[in-house]
Amino acid sequence: MVFWSNTGKFMTIEASLAAPADKGDEAKDDPSPAKTGHKTRINDVVITIATSNGTGSQSANLVLMRTIFQMGVPVGGKNMFPSNIQGLPTWFTIRANKDNWTCRRAGSDVFVAMNAESILDDLKDIPAGSILILNEDLKPFLNRTDLITYIVPFSKLVVSVCPDGRLRRLVVNMMYVGVVAWLLQLEMDEVRNAINRQFASKPKAAELNAQAAVAGYQWAAENLQKQDLYRIERMDKTRGKIIIEGNVAAGIGFMYGGAQVVAWYPITPSSSVAETIMNLMPKYRHDPETGKATYAIVQAEDELAAIAMVVGAGWAGARALTATSGPGISLMAEIAGLSYFTEIPAVICDVQRMGPSTGLPTRTSQGDIMKAYYLSHGDCKHPMLIPGNVQEVYEFAMEVLNLAEQLQTLVFLMLDLDLGMNSFMTEPLQPPTKPINRGKVLNAEQLEQVKEFARYRDVDGDGIPYRTVPGTPHPRAAFFTRGTGHTDRATYSEKPDDWQGNLDRLTRKFDTARKLVPQPVFELQEGATLGIVAYGTTDAPVQEARAIFNDELGTKLDYMRIRALPPNDEVRDFIEKRDYVYIIEQNRDAQMACILRNEWPHLAPRIRSVLHYNGLPLDARTIVNEIQEQEQKS
Amino acid sequence: MSTTQPAPAAPKPPQTNRIGQPLAVYKGAESTLCAGCGHDSITSQLTKALYEMNIEPWNVAKMSGIGCSSKTTAYFLGQSHGFNGVHGRMAAVATGTYLANRKLVMVGVSGDGDTASIGLGHFLHSIRRNVPMVYIIENNGVYGLTKGQFSATADKGSAHKKGNENEMTPIDCCALAINMGCQYVARSFSGDVKQLVPLIKGALSHNGFALIDVVSPCITFNNHEGSTKSLKYAKEHEEQLHEIGFVPFYETIKADYEPGTVQELDLPDGSRITLKKLAHDYDPTDQDLAMKYLRKAQAERLFLTGLIYHNPDTERPLAEQLNMIDEPLFSQDESALRPGPEALAEIMQSLM
Numbered sequence: 001m002v003f004w005s006n007t008g009k010f011m012t013i014e015a016s017l018a019a020p021a022d023k024g025d026e027a028k029d030d031p032s033p034a035k036t037g038h039k040t041r042i043n044d045v046v047i048t049i050a051t052s053n054g055t056g057s058q059s060a061n062l063v064l065m066r067t068i069f070q071m072g073v074p075v076g077g078k079n080m081f082p083s084n085i086q087g088l089p090t091w092f093t094i095r096a097n098k099d100n101w102t103c104r105r106a107g108s109d110v111f112v113a114m115n116a117e118s119i120l121d122d123l124k125d126i127p128a129g130s131i132l133i134l135n136e137d138l139k140p141f142l143n144r145t146d147l148i149t150y151i152v153p154f155s156k157l158v159v160s161v162c163p164d165g166r167l168r169r170l171v172v173n174m175m176y177v178g179v180v181a182w183l184l185q186l187e188m189d190e191v192r193n194a195i196n197r198q199f200a201s202k203p204k205a206a207e208l209n210a211q212a213a214v215a216g217y218q219w220a221a222e223n224l225q226k227q228d229l230y231r232i233e234r235m236d237k238t239r240g241k242i243i244i245e246g247n248v249a250a251g252i253g254f255m256y257g258g259a260q261v262v263a264w265y266p267i268t269p270s271s272s273v274a275e276t277i278m279n280l281m282p283k284y285r286h287d288p289e290t291g292k293a294t295y296a297i298v299q300a301e302d303e304l305a306a307i308a309m310v311v312g313a314g315w316a317g318a319r320a321l322t323a324t325s326g327p328g329i330s331l332m333a334e335i336a337g338l339s340y341f342t343e344i345p346a347v348i349c350d351v352q353r354m355g356p357s358t359g360l361p362t363r364t365s366q367g368d369i370m371k372a373y374y375l376s377h378g379d380c381k382h383p384m385l386i387p388g389n390v391q392e393v394y395e396f397a398m399e400v401l402n403l404a405e406q407l408q409t410l411v412f413l414m415l416d417l418d419l420g421m422n423s424f425m426t427e428p429l430q431p432p433t434k435p436i437n438r439g440k441v442l443n444a445e446q447l448e449q450v451k452e453f454a455r456y457r458d459v460d461g462d463g464i465p466y467r468t469v470p471g472t473p474h475p476r477a478a479f480f481t482r483g484t485g486h487t488d489r490a491t492y493s494e495k496p497d498d499w500q501g502n503l504d505r506l507t508r509k510f511d512t513a514r515k516l517v518p519q520p521v522f523e524l525q526e527g528a529t530l531g532i533v534a535y536g537t538t539d540a541p542v543q544e545a546r547a548i549f550n551d552e553l554g555t556k557l558d559y560m561r562i563r564a565l566p567p568n569d570e571v572r573d574f575i576e577k578r579d580y581v582y583i584i585e586q587n588r589d590a591q592m593a594c595i596l597r598n599e600w601p602h603l604a605p606r607i608r609s610v611l612h613y614n615g616l617p618l619d620a621r622t623i624v625n626e627i628q629e630q631e632q633k634s
Numbered sequence: 635m636s637t638t639q640p641a642p643a644a645p646k647p648p649q650t651n652r653i654g655q656p657l658a659v660y661k662g663a664e665s666t667l668c669a670g671c672g673h674d675s676i677t678s679q680l681t682k683a684l685y686e687m688n689i690e691p692w693n694v695a696k697m698s699g700i701g702c703s704s705k706t707t708a709y710f711l712g713q714s715h716g717f718n719g720v721h722g723r724m725a726a727v728a729t730g731t732y733l734a735n736r737k738l739v740m741v742g743v744s745g746d747g748d749t750a751s752i753g754l755g756h757f758l759h760s761i762r763r764n765v766p767m768v769y770i771i772e773n774n775g776v777y778g779l780t781k782g783q784f785s786a787t788a789d790k791g792s793a794h795k796k797g798n799e800n801e802m803t804p805i806d807c808c809a810l811a812i813n814m815g816c817q818y819v820a821r822s823f824s825g826d827v828k829q830l831v832p833l834i835k836g837a838l839s840h841n842g843f844a845l846i847d848v849v850s851p852c853i854t855f856n857n858h859e860g861s862t863k864s865l866k867y868a869k870e871h872e873e874q875l876h877e878i879g880f881v882p883f884y885e886t887i888k889a890d891y892e893p894g895t896v897q898e899l900d901l902p903d904g905s906r907i908t909l910k911k912l913a914h915d916y917d918p919t920d921q922d923l924a925m926k927y928l929r930k931a932q933a934e935r936l937f938l939t940g941l942i943y944h945n946p947d948t949e950r951p952l953a954e955q956l957n958m959i960d961e962p963l964f965s966q967d968e969s970a971l972r973p974g975p976e977a978l979a980e981i982m983q984s985l986m
Contacts, residue, residue, distance in 0.1 A: 242985035252981060258971030260963040261733050280981070284973040292959040294970050296733040298952075301759040305726035308719070308756070312730025315717055316695065316738070317964030319971075320730060338720050428982040431975040436968045469964055470695045470715035471735050477692055480708055480716040491663075492708075 041109075043073050043098035045230040047180060048108035050122050051173065052115045054086025059198050059209075060173035061092040062423075066194035067177075067186050068096045069243060069425060072235040076102030077423040078617060083268065083361040089118035096232060101547075102425065103540035104418075104617040109230055110183065111147075112176045113138055114154070131229065133179055150224050152179055152216075161215045162208060174209040178216025182224070184232045188217060242428050246419035247323075249390040250349055251276025252429060253397025254321060255285060258436045261320035262297045263309035265328065268361045269417040270351035273323035274299075303331040307348065311335055314345040315481060317441065317469035319401050321347035326355040326368050329375060336410050337376025338483050340506070343456070343465065345404035345439070348372075349397070349413040351420040354615045363615030364417035366536055370591035372412045373565055379503055383513045384412035384565045388521075388539035390424045392563070396518065398432055405439040407513050408467060416586070418617040419537045440466045444474040455479040456502060457488040463509030510566055517564035520571055525556040530627070531574065531581035535562040535592060537617065538584050544620035545627075553628075562592065567599060575603050582627055584610040586618055652688040652884075660685040662712040666705065672824035672850030672865070673706050673772045679827055680741070680770070681710045683834035687882070695731050695738045699724035699753060702779055703745035703772035703850075711741075722753030725760035725769070729952070732765050735962035736953040739838065740767035746787040747777045750805040754786075757807070761814040761843050764949040768837040769845050771807055772824070774852035775863035782855030789935065793860030809928045811845045812921060812943050818844035819924070819943040823868050824851070829939060832880035832907065836941065839901035842951050849937065868937060875918075875927075875940030877910035899944055909941065918944045 047064070051057035061077065068075040075096045082088035095102050107127040113119055113134050119141045126132060128146040136153040158172040174195070181191050191213050199206035250273045254262070264274040278297055285294050296313075300306040306322040313320035324332065329350055339346040352368045354360035372384055383403060385396040396413055404411040440460075447453055447468070453476050456465050465488075468477040479490040486502065487493045523546075530549075534542045539561055549555040560574045560581075575581050575596070583593045590609040597604045610626045612618045648656040660681045665674050684694070694714035698704035700721035707716045719727045728742050749757045749771050760767075775788040784792075787807065788800040811819045818840045822830045830848065837844035851857050851865040861867060876897070881887050883904030891910065897917065899907040909918065917923060924943040931938045959966075 240986070242982055244985050248985075252978070256972055256978070258966075258968065260966070260971070261730060263730065284977045285971075287959050287970070290959065291957075293957050294959055294963070294966055296953070296956050296958055296963075298729070298733070298763075298956075300726070301755050304723060305729075305756055305759065308723040308726035309730035309733070311719070312697075312717070312727035312732075313734040313963075314730070315715075315727075316731045316734035317962070318730075318734035320734070334720050335723065342719075428986070429978060431978050432972065436971060468715075469735075470731070471693055471738050471962055471964070473690070473692050475692065475713050478713050478715045480718065482716075482718040483720060484718070 040228045040231050042231050042233050043096055043235060045096050045109045045184065045232070046105050046107065047094045047096075047110040047112070049092045049112040049176065050115045050118050051090055051092075052117060053082055053084060053088055053090040055173060056170035057090065057092070057114070057173045060177050061094070063174070063191065063194040063198050063209075063213075064177050064180060065094045065423065066197065066243070067181065067190045068094065068232055069238050069241075070190040070193060071187060071232055072238050073098065073232055074100045074102055074237050074425060076425065078104055078418070079422060080616070081362050089115050098235060098237070100237070101544045101620070103544060104619045106619050106621060110180065112180065114173070114176065116141075131183065133176060133183070148227070148229070150179070150220075152176070152219070157215055157219055158212065161212045167208070171208055171212045174212035175216035178213040178218070179220045181213065182217045182220035184230055186232055187234070188214065238425060240428065241425050243423050243425050244390050245272065245421055245423055246387075246390050246393045246415050247272040247351065247421060248276045249393040249429065250323070250397045250413065250415065250420070251280060253394040254349075254401070255280050256432050257398035257401035258319050259321055259401060260295050260318040261310065261313035262295070262322070263300045263306040263313075263320070264298075264322050265300050265303045265306045265324065267303075267325045267328050269353055269421045270323040270325045270328070270349065272421065273349055273351065303328040304335065307332040307335045307346065310346045311339050311344050314339070314404070315342075315469070316471070319405065320345070321349060321401065323349040323351065325351050325353045325361075326371075327358065329368060329372055333376050336382065337378060337380050339410040340376065340380050340382065341483055342481050343408040343467070344481070345408055346410040347400050347404050347413065348410065349415065352414065352416040354613075360615045362417065364537070364586065364617055365613065365615065366416055366538070366586035367588075367591070367613070369414065369587065370589070370594060372414060373595055381510055381566070382410045382412055383407065383510075383517055384414050385518060386414045386535045386563055386565070387419070388536055388561055388563065390419070390426050391429070393419065394429045398434070399518065402434065402437045403513070403516060406437055406464070406516060407509060408439060408464060409509070414536065416537055422617075440464060442466050442468050442472075442477075444472055444477065447472070447474045447476055453477070453479075454488045455490040456486060456505070458505050458508065462512040463505050463507070464512060514566045514568045517566070519568065520563055520574070521561045522574070523559040523561075525550075525558060528556040528558040530555065531558045531560070531578040532584060532627075533560045533562060533575070533581050533592075534584040536586075538586060541618045541620045541623055542584060545623040548620055548624050565595065567596060571596070572600050572603065575606050578606065580606045580608050582608050582610050582630070584612075584618075584623060586612050588613045651685050653690060655685070655691065657681070657685050659691055659713055660711055662709045665709045667702055668854050670853045671702070672774065672852070673703055674709070675824040675827075676770065676772055676830070676848055676850055677706050677709045679830045680834060683831050683838065684711060684741075686831075687835055687838050689739055689838065693737065693739055695728075695740050697724050697728040697731065697740060697742040697767070699744055699748040700779075701745040701748050701777070702852075703743055704748060706772070707741075707743050722748055722751070723756060724748065725753060725756040725765070728767055729760050729763065729765045732767065733953065733958070733963070735964060736766075736958065736960070737962055740765075742767050742769045744769065744771050746771060746773045746775060746785040750786040750807055754805070758810060758814050761811055761816045761845070763952045764815070764817075764842050764955070766840075766842050766951045767844070768834065769843060770834075771845070771847045772850040773807070773847055773863070774850050774856055775861070776852050776856040778852050778855055789862040792862040793858070795855055795858055804932070806928055806932060807847050808845065808942055809925060812924055812928075815949055816845055817842050817944065817946050817948055820846045820941045822846060822848045822939050823872050823937070824848050825865070825869065826872065826939065829874065829878055832878045833941065835880040835882075835905070836901060836907045839903045839905045840946065841902040842946065842949065862935065871935075871937040873936055873938050874912055875914050875916045875938055875942070876912055878940060879908040879910070881906045881908060899941075902946065907941065907944070916940070918942060921945065
């Protein structure tokens with residue numbers, strides 16, 4: 001096949017002839033039209049855009065993504081950004097897929113290269129046969145002949161569109177939107193709609209950006225050789241849907257869950273949880289008569305203060321939460337134990353990033369599962385909810401506030417950077433169906449009815465005692481909260497029986513938690529020969545991997561998705577019934593597997609692990625390859 | 635020898651305060667501190683002040699961290715909720731409690747280790763936020779519960795029980811507090827009943843963060859010759875800035891002093907503090923003067939006590955800054971906490 005490039009030279013498409021050996025897997029895994037003859041692939045494309053952060057490229061990328069969404073085609077966006085404000089390489093990947101597979105897929109079909117900093121690495125990684133849209137300024141770096149390369153003089157084109165030299169750096173990004181729109185036959189009306197939406201509050205900027213997109217499109221139409229490898233065609237699969245980031249869903253959930261005190265310390269990738277709450281609450285959560293806030297949001301001096309404020313507020317009866325990431329939970333460890341032992345409701349939303357240490361602050365991980373579960377010194381365990389998608393993030397954000405008060409303890413909501421900061425298409429969130437549950441709190445009238453109020457007595461046999469809050473107008477309401485050893489009447493005690501009795505009751509309470517937390521989801525297939533277990537954002541690639549196993553390899557898999565800890569008997573039974581299962585995790589140390597082995601040591605020989613921990617969101621192919629490899633070995 | 639037995643007197647009804655509570659209600663569990671500990675005197679003076687201020691016991695939150703001082707919240711107000719949390723975090727825990735229920739009377743007791751070392755950041759930030767609470771530092775210059783290490787408030791040149799001298803500059807919590815915008819800053823001595831009780835009452839009437847740094851000798855680890863926080867040293871060196879009096883809102887000042895000799899300070903609840911001038915011509919509303927005196931005291935090793943700084947009009951309390959509802963957050967039910975479906979529909983529309 002031969003195409004015209006804009007330089008007027010012939011370019012030979014050599015992908016199918018000379019794919020480099022190290023690209024062999026990619027070529028096999030994701031056959032692109034260029035490699036397999038050239039049937040146009042419709043509504044199935046991965047676009048990667050490499051830019052420099054702080055250049056406004058995020059707006060352009062979102063416009064591109066929204067255009068596809070508005071054309072009714074399922075789409076997902078993943079932002080691979082640096083831990084930096086301006087000037088370092090950043091990548092945005094858009095996956096449009098008619099079958100709804102919108103999680104990460106390795107390799108790109110269309111690569112937009114705008115960044116000199118990353119171009120050499122980018123060129124190494126682009127699969128053979130892919131389409132490369134190359135900023136003309138980067139032409140000297142071009143060292144691949146196995147790509148379909150379109151060289152676009154962005155720097156020259158932007159001059160005509162944008163007279164203001166200071167804005168060119170920002171506006172130039174919208175020009176590649178126009179080029180990609182031409183390439184994939186996106187509807188320019190929808191591009192315009194997406195731009196208007198992106199710059200809703202800045203009509204002038206919207207106009208300028210729209211001109212840039214059109215200029216990019218027109219230039220491409222006039223100067224580039226038409227090809228038809230990939231095309232986006234209008235579908236009807238996104239009608240009525242929303243695009244939302246997990247952290248935004250969490251913020252909405254916390255508001256509807258009745259959050260009252262939010263204390264937080266800024267940390268990537270969790271800040272947008274608190275910021276969402278700060279955006280929403282002033283509008284929706286004030287007293288109708290006085291206009292005063294029914295909540296308090298405090299940016300604390302550090303994570304220790306944030307969790308201390310949460311526990312102080314929880315003690316006084318407010319629904320309180322903090323949002324943080326790995327380094328934050330390390331700092332919160334001591335007070336996590338205080339919450340556990342003094343039995344004060346508290347919620348930590350942990351948006352996991354790659355650790356240890358500062359690690360990769362802008363890369364995703366499931367590396368805090370074990371730390372969070374056992375956070376603090378001594379015998380200490382905390383329930384946690386692990387949503388697998390943005391709908392569950394919203395639901396669990398409400399539920400975690402209920403559970404913290406029902407169980408009178410710290411409960412985690414575990415997100416990760418992928419879920420928290422990337423954009424997902426989903427059904428609109430629905431109003432809550434479960435009422436707010438404040439748990440066992442005695443007021444003055446109820447205290448009048450009870451003979452004796454003993455703060456830590458297991459009256460109901462579920463391990464959960466009754467509490468009162470300060471400010472309850474009754475002489476018997478008070479008790480003394482202490483992190484030291486105590487009797488069931490909250491008085492100081494160092495007696496062995498008191499200590500052990502209390503810890504045993506806390507174990508009973510933890511067993512009650514097993515029944516109250518969200519139960520696992522099972523997806524079983526007739527004739528399944530393998531069992532897999534996953535949690536959190538691993539769900540989307542697992543779903544796609546199951547389809548690949550089924551469609552390409554004829555293998556059926558039973559799937560259990562764990563949605564909370566502590567695990568219940570159903571989790572145990574799923575594993576017990578099978579010779580072995582694969583537990584798929586995004587951490588090095590097989591943390592969930594360790595927890596399950598710890599809970600049920602006899603399951604240890606039945607647990608195998610598939611582990612992914614390079615900072616990128618997990619993709620289906622990696623799961624398929626890993627399991628196949630382990631199957632072949634055994 | 636008389637054989638007549640005196641008729642048994644009818645038991646006297648216990649004396650009560652203006653809300654009908656006897657002093658006993660303001661007491662707590664028996665202290666487990668060393669006999670003669672300065673902290674125990676502070677506890678009795680707190681008890682007295684709370685009783686005389688007619689505070690509803692159920693509406694008090696007693697906050698503390700870890701250390702000898704922090705144990706004392708168990709020794710007063712047995713009918714109040716107390717929270718003995720973790721080391722150094724009391725101010726942050728108290729901030730959360732206050733936000734949850736701004737109607738509570740917050741009484742925090744901390745030590746010099748708890749406040750000036752591990753919890754210094756939270757101490758300063760709670761002042762910066764102006765969290766309304768009485769914050770008492772029971773300051774003895776040593777870590778008592780871990781057996782006598784120097785704390786960060788130990789004076790330069792003060793000798794350790796084992797002989798070595800502290801070489802580092804002490805942290806002056808009062809000076810820090812004034813720098814952070816604290817509007818009520820006092821220093822006192824645990825043995826000075828006459829001064830400490832009115833200072834606590836003034837702090838209870840203040841609507842904002844009120845600091846009282848009370849030098850409280852550790853009779854076990856820091857009461858020896860050469861220590862600048864010993865009972866003897868404090869008694870011999872205490873120099874009062876003024877003679878302090880507290881006049882509750884329901885009483886009038888007896889005007890039996892000469893004009894110009896007494897300064898009156900108004901408190902938000904209508905009560906007043908009276909400051910009778912002594913050797914110093916000291917005006918606690920003058921921030922520069924306050925800082926000057928604190929510097930001088932540190933340089934010359936003077937143990938100045940009294941109301942060092944008072945200026946209630948500079949910062950709004952945190953809940954007002956946040957424009958919060960007046961009622962405790964706990965009193966809010968689902969209808970107030972959960973926006974309706976139309977709000978969610980509006981948010982969803984913005985995401986479509």
